[in-house]
Amino acid sequence: MLAFTLRRLLLAIPLLIGITFVSFLVIHLAPGEPVGMNPDDGVGQIDKQTWELLRKEYGLDQPIAVQYWRWLTRVVRLDFGRSFTPDSRPVLHKIGERLPVTLLLNIVEMIIIIGLAVPIGVLSATRQYSAFDKITTVFVFLGFATPDFWLALLLMILFGTQLGWLPISGLRSMNAEYLSFWKQQWDFVSHLILPVTVATFGGLAGFSRYMRQSMLEVVRQDYIQSARAKGLAERVVIGKHALRNAMLPIVTILALSVPGLIGASVIVESIFAIPGMGQLMWQAVFERDYPVIMGNLVIVSTLTLVANLLADLSYALVDPRIRIAGRRGRR
Amino acid sequence: MNAFSKALARNRLALVGGSVVVVLAVLAILAPVLAPWDPNRPDVRKILDPPSTRHWLGTDQLGRDVLSRMLYGARVSLAVGFVSVGIAALIGVMLGSVAGYAGGSVDATVMRLVDLMLVFPRLFLLLAVLAFLRPSIWTIMVVIGLTGWMGVARLVRAEFLSLKEREFVLWSQSVGATGFRVVWRHILPNAMAPVLVAMTLGIPAAILTESGLSFLGLGVRPPTPTWGNILNEGKDAIEIGWWLSVYPGVAILITVLSYNLFGEGIRDALDPRLRQAVGRVLARSR
DSSP, X not given: OHHHHHHHHHHHHHHHHHHXXXXXXXXXXXXXXXXXXXXXXXXXXXXXXXXXXXXXHTXXXXXXXXXXXXXXXXXXXXXXXXXXXXXXXXXXXXXXXXHHHHHHHHHHHHHHHHHHHHHHHHHHHHTTXXXXXXXXXXXXXXXXHSOHHHHHHHHIIIIIIISOOSOOSSSSOTTGGGSOHHHHHHHHHHHHHHHHHHHHHHHHHHHHXXXXXXXXXXXXXXXXXXXXXXXXXXXXXXXXXXXXXXHHHHHHHHHHTHHHXXXXXXXXXXXXXXXXXXXXXHHHHHHTOXXXXXXXXXXXXXXXXXXXXXXXXXXXXXXXXXXXXXXXXXX | OHHHHHHHHHOHHHXXXXXXXXXXXXXXXXXXXXXXXXXXXXXXXXXXXXXXSSSTTOBOTTOOBHHHHHHHHHHHHHHHHHHHHHHHHHHHHHHHHHHHHHOHHHHHHHHHHHHHHHHSOHHHHHHHHHTTSOOOHXXXXXXXXXXXXXXXXXXXXXXXHHXXXXXXXXXXXXXXXXXXXIIIIIIHHHHHHHHHHHHHHHHHHHHHHHHHHHHTTOSSOTTSOOHHHHHHHHGGGTTTOHHHHHHHHHHHHHHHHHHHHHHHHHHHHHOTTHHHHHHHHHHHHO
16 A cells, blocks of 8 residues: 555656646747737837836746746745735735635535435435436436536525525625624525535536446446345445445546536636635636736646545555556556 | 437437437527527617517617527537537547557656646636637637547547457558558547547537636627627626526526437447446546
8 A cells, every 4th residue: 555655646746747837838838928918019008118127027038948947946845926916915825815715615515515426326226217316317417517607697696686595705794703603603604505506516416427327337246136145134235235336436536526626616716706716716817917827727736636646545545456456557 | 320320219318419409500500590680789779678579588788689699609609619629539539549559658648648637627727828818719619629638538548459459450450551541540430439429528518618718708708699708798787687697598508408418329329338438538527
């Protein structure tokens, strides 16, 4: 297990370097420039002198390779530079205060998705073609097809403006500090309900589908037959023998869906005005705040990398075949 | 092929999906003929008119006819879906076949590149690129394509790995066919089935991405009508003009739903074993 862990960590290093390289390249290959277009092209809003001064100040007059090296040496010390916005705060601080929000949202979403998708998947697999199974199938296809931003819009109209039950923006009410402790907690939770619902909707559909499929495949296996044959209760056969094996592929799919979940936070956070990394990214794009954009891209993809790594390790932990196959494969 | 059409014909949902796909394409192509009004002509006398017999789906804040805008929007959405998936498939097939056929260090490099691209949450990457490009329908198509080829590359590579050991490939290699000829004439045609399925299922994903970007104000620039743009502009008038926020969303939902049903139908009819392979790819592209 230790060897497996080390190998996985080593494999992550080139990916990390790749992340910084792509993040840097993406922004520098694009024709637009952070300090605005060259005034010689006749589109700039600033005069030539200011433009050159700004370029020099941010090191944009250097060759790309030099810029990348300079940037990389700072990034490894977690120095992403300062934001281009008037507050010119260090990028790391800006991201740091938003990271917990996005993490919290995504972890809550994950827990809800798994908590609901597993029982739904198991139930519809064990009662294949029942009314429950058919209803969930319809729900799955709708879940796949519903644009999350549109669902957000509809829920905002319904629960926010029409019924007035739930707040539709931010994480806290304006008067939150005057509320009692428990009221404050409820205030926070109620702000999370709509965004979390929107973010989990599509993922829930997908996962219950995979869970159902995985379960259907497992219950056809011989060891399930023999478990039944030796007289075990159906509850034990399904809940213990089948479920555990059906969960295995789900771990992989869970890891693979992490980028999608985090990506969706751009939409959810910008619609519900939640101060997380997605909203930061969205705002930075409009402000062409490129230190923030690059920093965000690096941090977010590193997060995904870490999540994938954790999933790989937990997968290897529960399924010894992975560890052994991995060793054989690389020999 | 006969078994394929029989299997597809038995799947009623897939047929419904396929018919809707065709109808949508026809509507989009015929938009200039069908649209009752000029989609970009404002009219101050009928700002935010609710749906009526003159304007079936109402008008927007500038008095433009929503039905006409949605018909023209269908063109953009479908075009983005088709072209970006085409680009993604082209890149994916090329890299996937090179990796699968060459093997060794070429394969390892390509697969590391795939891993790397998959680490980026797609929307973040798209936003980063779009921040510095002038968003037009073409840039949107290209960027969505450039960030969506990884699933196809993996599928093609996997097909190649098993196909290149088969007798007909070995035979054509042994009689001296060039590597290109072996790939192009013998392996690729046999590896295309999962690619076609992945493409059918990739189109709705691309449509969702485009409309999401447009909704965030980073997609196709207004006044070009797209479903995402109409929703984006409509959300400011949500209290008065619900029709601006409801109809485009329904259009996206129906489009994506029919493509998904159709794509799944093709997949099941082609080969039930594909179920799993392509299902996994879907999980990645979301």
